[in-house]
Amino acid sequence: MRRVGLLAFVTAVALGGCGVPAQDEPHRVELPRSPLTAVTTRPAPTESHGGAAVVICLTRSGRLAEITRRLGSPPSVQQQLDNLTVGPTRAEQDNGLGTALAGLTLRAHRAASSTEVTVDFTEADESNARSDEVLAYGQIVCTLTARADVDSVVFTRDNQRLEVPRADGTLSRGPLRAGDYASLIGPG
Template sequence: MIVRLTAVALSSFLALSACGVPSQDEPHPVELPRRPLNVSVSPAPSTDVVGEVAQVLCLTRDSRLVQAVRRADAVPSPQRQLDLLVSGPNLSEQQQGLSTALATTALTVTLPPGSTTATVDISEVDEGTARSDEVLAYGQIVCTLTTRPDIAGVTFQREGRSLQVPRGDGTLSGSPLRAADYRSLIGPV
């Protein structure tokens, strides 16, 4: 009986002290980081408003896709996120060598209720312009939208007609695309 009582007391003591965190009588506030943990702090100060929601934009650097994380006060709509993508990098991102392949592009995104596949209607502001960065442009859109928890894939259309667009390997697809389709173009931060 004494052995059993000692074993119970010892196991209770070990369970309570096993995690290495001292017990406290009252809760205390915890300061959380205000930037992604996997992104180093930029030496250039940002002029963006610091918010509570991280929004990811896939910009370009040296023919590669690079994720830029911005903070916002609220979750942006998919359309707002694409509008920011087309607008291009902010001053801090420009100083890091980031740009966009979508500067002359008009995008409209729809996400039907209950669906996780977004459809992007894409048109060039200047339709006569030839593009050499078409794969990067589609990659920016797909990689940006699929960082959202509500979008798993992206299809493209022009004036209501489905488009086949290039994947990162250059092959064409009319199926919903994901960031993995552009894996070969995703560069280091």
């Protein structure tokens, strides 16, 4: 009996000494968000000029490339999408960055308190096949899910969900996340 008591005491001390305080009720744990995926890292934005640092996913050599742009204030989801569809700046183009979103009109919608964004998608000329379609969807998904308030993106046209390609070539109507395009993410 004495050994059982000693064993219980040692176990309690070992568990209590791990640095995790005992709690009476469960609580929500907020884990840090990965900017895109665990396999890439993003340099920390500098605070020298103020404003808001936002992630925009452009393309370079057939891959997705994350860049950080400074805006005067934190943009809405639609403003960040508009910033993406403008394409690379002259300096970014000189650095080899491009876009697969030329000729697209995009509208973002999000229900109040939702972390899922719906992007209404139309092309200027729908009869043209796009060889960079996966990159175009990847740019949008990776840009929007880099926001702390967006977890996933779905695409629609005329209020109908679109079946869009993921990096592995499979099609999905469901919510897409940056991880669906992780294999296309290259150095920024």
